[in-house]
Amino acid sequence: MDLTNATWRKSRRSGSSGGNCIEVADNLPGVIGVRDSKDPSGPALTFGPTAWRSFVAEIAKRL
Template sequence: MKTIPKASTLHSWRKSTYSENISGGCVEVSDGYAGGVPVRDSKDPDGPALVFEAGAWASFVGAVRRGSLPA
């Protein structure tokens, strides 16, 4: 897995529709990155981003939508 040390160098961040704004802990994803899907913690926009392979990210999102992740 690749890491981008300073996530704020990327643009087009959007919050996950599954994030809860109550605690302020949100996952954000950046679109249009050629090397995969960058993901960061919205509480630390200048912190690192993890970059997942597109297929792995699609599998994860599918599992979330189906509700098939373990509790």
């Protein structure tokens, strides 16, 4: 999966001190990218839109 044109963003809740943050790219058609903000050139996970919605909904239940 080519994520060269991905526009990565952190959560607004991420602090400026780094920590355990992820970045999400949702500007590519049909795929959502997720990567570790501390290792932007490292590996990224990709999700289809349906899988991403399920993932986010499950996390929201636990907060």
